[in-house]
Every structure is written in C-alpha cells, then in structure tokens.
Amino acid sequence: MIEIFNAVMALLLSSVTGWAIMSHRVRDGIVVKIGLSFISVGFLGVFLVSLEGGYDKSFGHAMVYVGMLICAMGYLFRTRRKRSAQRRITDWGNLA
Numbered sequence: 533m534i535e536i537f538n539a540v541m542a543l544l545l546s547s548v549t550g551w552a553i554m555s556h557r558v559r560d561g562i563v564v565k566i567g568l569s570f571i572s573v574g575f576l577g578v579f580l581v582s583l584e585g586g587y588d589k590s591f592g593h594a595m596v597y598v599g600m601l602i603c604a605m606g607y608l609f610r611t612r613r614k615r616s617a618q619r620r621i622t623d624w625g626n627l628a
Contacts, residue, residue: 539582542592546575563606570599 549572552558553565560568574595581587 535582535585539579542575542579542582546572546579549575561606561610563609564603567599567602567604567606570595570602572599574599 549568552560553568553572574592574597577592577595578589581589581592
C-alpha cells in the first residue's frame with residue numbers, strides 16, 4: 533500500500549514541477565528552470581521505477597537532489613547581486 537502511495541506522490545510532484553517549469557506565474561530564471569527540470573525528471577523516474585518494482589531508485593533520487601541544489605544556487609545568484617537584491621523591476625517579473 534505504501535508503494536502505491538509513494539508512486540502516486542512521485543507522479544504528483546513530477547506534474548507539479550512540470551507545471552512550474554511551463555507556467556508564467558512562477559517567476560524564475562533559467563538556472564532555476566534547469567533545477568526544476570532535474571526535479572521533474574527525477575520524480576518521473578522514481579514513479580516509473582516504482583511501477584516496475586524491485587529496481588533501485590537511487591538515480592531518480594540523485595536527480596531530485598541535484599535539482600534542488602541547482603534551484604538553491606539559482607535563487608542565491610538572483611538574490612545576492614552586487615548592488616542590491618533587486619536591481620530592476622524585471623529581475624523578478626515576467627519578460628513575456
């Protein structure tokens with residue numbers, strides 16, 4: 533029962549991060565988008581491996597962890613600018 537719950541949660545988290553990548557409402561840069569892509573693919577891999585059963589999920593988890601590190605680095609790069617946290621209004625706004 534817990535395996536089914538974990539598989540459904542991995543698919544849900546993969547879908548949510550995929551939505552965050554494609555949505556215009558989430559204000560992020562290219563580095564954060566790359567991190568979210570790693571997270572989404574990692575959770576999708578965990579979901580697919582959990583459907584098969586018996587295989588190791590460590591690669592999927594590693595992709596999720598790397599994606600979280602990339603997202604954290606992207607956030608720090610955006611907030612720790614030399615002049616100030618927000619130099620222009622378009623730093624955190626939509627460019628489209």
